[in-house]
Amino acid sequence: HTCALLSDGTAKCWGYNGDGQLGDGTTTNRYTPVTVSGLTNAVAIATGGWHTCALLSDGTAKCWGSNGDGQLGDGTTIRRTTPVTVSGLTNAVAITAGCSHTCALLSDGTAKCWGWNYFGQLGDGTTTSRTTPVQVLGLTNAVAIAAGWYHTCALLSDGTVKCWGRNNYGQLGDGTTANRYTPVTVSGLTNAVAITAGYYHTCALLSDGTVKC
Numbered sequence: 001h002t003c004a005l006l007s008d009g010t011a012k013c014w015g016y017n018g019d020g021q022l023g024d025g026t027t028t029n030r031y032t033p034v035t036v037s038g039l040t041n042a043v044a045i046a047t048g049g050w051h052t053c054a055l056l057s058d059g060t061a062k063c064w065g066s067n068g069d070g071q072l073g074d075g076t077t078i079r080r081t082t083p084v085t086v087s088g089l090t091n092a093v094a095i096t097a098g099c100s101h102t103c104a105l106l107s108d109g110t111a112k113c114w115g116w117n118y119f120g121q122l123g124d125g126t127t128t129s130r131t132t133p134v135q136v137l138g139l140t141n142a143v144a145i146a147a148g149w150y151h152t153c154a155l156l157s158d159g160t161v162k163c164w165g166r167n168n169y170g171q172l173g174d175g176t177t178a179n180r181y182t183p184v185t186v187s188g189l190t191n192a193v194a195i196t197a198g199y200y201h202t203c204a205l206l207s208d209g210t211v212k213c
Contacts, residue, residue: 003052004033005045011036011054019050020081021065027081036064037082048097049149054083055095061086061104069100070131071115077131086114087132098147098197104133105145111136111154119150120181121165127181136164137182148197154183155195161186161204169200 001015001022012033013022020027023036036054039062044055051065051072062083063072070077073086086104089112094105101115101122112133113122120127123136136154139162144155151165151172162183163172170177173186189212192204203213 019066046097049099069116073114096147119166146197
């Protein structure tokens with residue numbers, strides 16, 4: 001599925017809707033954009049595997065769609081076909097969604113995550129799934145965050161990157177293939193200015209206009 005944030009703070013989505021990830025109150029697939037019901041004041045949007053989340057201008061977030069692992073953050077595992085508020089999340093400045101987990105960057109440079117945690121992708125030192133946000137342990141000075149399918153990475157203010165979660169193909173960049181339940185530093189990466197995470201890989205844009213993956 002795909003979603004677009006509009007200039008008036010609303011959003012539209014289209015595509016597969018079997019879990020309500022389009023947010024229009026139905027589970028009907030849509031071949032053209034439909035409005036996300038009741039969503040206003042959105043400033044960013046992120047699509048996960050079968051769920052969607054939006055960051056609001058007041059630093060809170062709303063999510064909708066599949067919720068079997070708590071990835072909507074509302075304290076339940078109930079599927080939602082319209083947006084629900086992420087419990088206890090404030091001061092968020094960015095949001096990202098993976099397969100079945102979601103993370104938010106906070107204004108103080110820390111991050112919180114929620115949802116499926118089998119590979120440690122929530123970064124709280126456990127493999128326990130969470131239906132409400134938990135703090136990513138040991139992460140400070142983060143300026144951007146990106147969720148892959150089963151892992152998460154954060155760009156730090158000094159141009160380095162830390163990652164956590166599944167690492168079967170080395171997507172955490174620490175020179176191993178060991179899963180990590182708290183953030184580890186990406187080896188030899190400096191001067192990064194942006195990051196993105198895919199299914200089983202991660203890439204960083206560097207300040208000189210080159211890229212490392």
